[in-house]
Amino acid sequence: MAKYEQQVRDILEAIGGEENVEKATHCVTRLRFALKDEDLVDEEKLEAIDIVKGSFSTNGQFQVIIGQGTVDQVYRDMMAMTDIGEASKSDVKDASAQKMNPFQRAIKTLADIFIPILPAIVTAGLLLGLNNILTGEDIFFDGQSVVDVYPQWADLAEMIFIIAHAAFQFLPALIGWSAVRRFGGSDLLGIVLGLILVHPNLLSAWEYADAQTAGEVPVWNVFGLNVEATGYQGQVLPVLAASFILAKLELWLRSKTPDAIQLLVVAPVALLVTGLVTFIAIGPITFAAGNAITDGFVWLFDFAPAVGGFVYGLLYAPMVVTGMHHAFLAVDLQLVGTGDGTFLWPILALSNIAQGAAAFAMFFVTRNENVKGLAGTSGLSAWLGVTEPAMFGVNIRFKFPFICAIAGASIAATYISINRVLAESVGVGGVPGIFSIQAGSWLEFSIGMVIAIVVPFTLTLLYGRTIAKGQFN
Structure with a gap:
């Protein structure tokens, strides 16, 4: 039996x-x-x-x-x-x-591409947080960093930065690997495509704006066309579009090429054609589109930070329910790629913390041992960045904890947005996320965390023990 x-x-x-x-x-x-x-x-x-x-x-x-x-x-x-x-x-x-409908399938495709590379991105974020501790001013010493006071730590900090920053420096290679594999092509060719887009002979995407202002952007002349010789460091859309074309072209070539000469034809032709099309058309178009999307978010958070923070804090958890939150990882990575940091990811971390706090409150509200056990373990999981057990197993199940968590996340997101809290990178989307926040904003983010814990916990506890007394037993 x-x-x-x-x-x-x-x-x-x-x-x-x-x-x-x-x-x-x-x-x-x-x-x-x-x-x-x-x-x-x-x-x-x-x-x-x-x-x-x-x-x-x-x-x-x-x-x-x-x-x-x-x-x-x-x-x-x-x-x-x-x-x-x-x-x-x-x-x-x-x-x-x-x-799924076409929109759901598109969101799922993005999730399938980005989820496999998240461990590398999160690890890089944690290590950048360690670098922030060593190089950030006013953390332990007024107006100075640890490496300023103890110069013997400077080289170690630089080594940590290189180890941590590699994932962001070569982000197109990671995305290329995952995207080409998702679209059915050879993941090795996806890595090569990503590395092509960040080749050191190209003008770095991070230097493009200054070079354009100075009129010093290098240009290739290809059959009478002037093509800017620029790289796509920190960019997401160019490599996504190029990966789709590479994968489909590779599959088509494999179906038309005799087995005996596939090694000589498929990969060279697929990479050459995709590379040329990317540098001539796909790259410039998607580069401009990606920057336009980023600029739109930046404008909103600059023009009305309270509105931007409140709305994103309000909508993030519902987007997790639909899976739409995966689309915003691309925006986060694009913002990180600019070198200024992302204002969206800190709100994600606070939303996760708020969901965990509401689940913890249900531990004290319910008398059901199964729910009590799930509330405790899933609350801890949410605080460590995995919210699905808390959201689906507890908060959405009883509805009001989910609403309380959204309320707390919105208030906390409004506060940190007003105070211009930025993350250096994408890290662990929970309490450890503070290590990915720019050192100068740790206090404001900590206050945001307190709000994201106290508000949902208190509202859920009060509702569960008074207005809906006995309902959750």
Whole structure:
């Protein structure tokens, strides 16, 4: 007899039966289903099962929160008891994608491209935070940094900066690898394409504005066309568009080229054609488009920082529900690429903290042991940058904690936007995120964190214990 035989039967019954399951897999804490009809799910019956700590639907997948360790055994039992058959995460994603509209598929594509490179970006952000501690003034000494007071630390700080900044310096290579792979091409060619766009012989994108003002932008003459010899450091759109063309061209060439000469034809032709098209047309157009998007956000936050902060703080958590937040990672990386820092990412970090605070409040509100356990663990997870368990398992489930968290995030975001808080890089989207904030804004960001903790926690606690007394038991 399987260890969780009865629970598996109950879960299957609650999600519409085995026949309603198209694909099934699991991650560290959750069962992930691609269901034929999510309307057949009885969430109340599902969440009454003793091992189930919550459930939610996102990006065409229905996910059941079980918990680390237990979920492995539950999945094994389910596979042994049914004819569903094991599937990979990509199988479930592909099955789920078929139910999405074009907009949802576009957002999912961005997520598929950026999520694999996040570990490198977050690691770089943490290391840049360490560099900030060593080189930032007024952190430990008035008007001076650690390396000013202790010059023997200067070379170490420079080494840390180089290690940390490499991911941002060669960002197009990371995006090229992930994007070309996502579009079906050779990921190695994607890396080469990204490196081409940041070749040291090109004018750096960070020096472009000054060179343009001085009239010193280098130009190639190609068949009578004047093509600016500029790189795309810190840029996102050029390499995304170029990766799509490279992947599709590579696949077309492979289908038309005899196997015997593919090595001599496919990669050289695909890279040459894509490179020429990128430098001549794609690069300049997408470079201008990317800068226009960035300038639009900068204008809003310069012209009305309170409005910009409040609106982004208000909308960020709902965007996570739809998956749209992945689109803004591209904007964050573009802002970081300018060298001035991003004002959007600090709001993301505060939103995550607010969701965690609301979940923690539910720990004290509810008497249900399953909910209490999930609230505590998911609240901590949110404070460390992973908000889905807190949002879907607790806050959205009971609705009001989610609203309280958004209220706290909006107020905190307004405060830090008024005080021009910027992040040097994209880091851990939670409490450790302070290390990615520019050193001169640590105090203001800390006050923002206090707001993002106190407001949601207090509102959720008061509502749960007074207005809705007994409702969450």
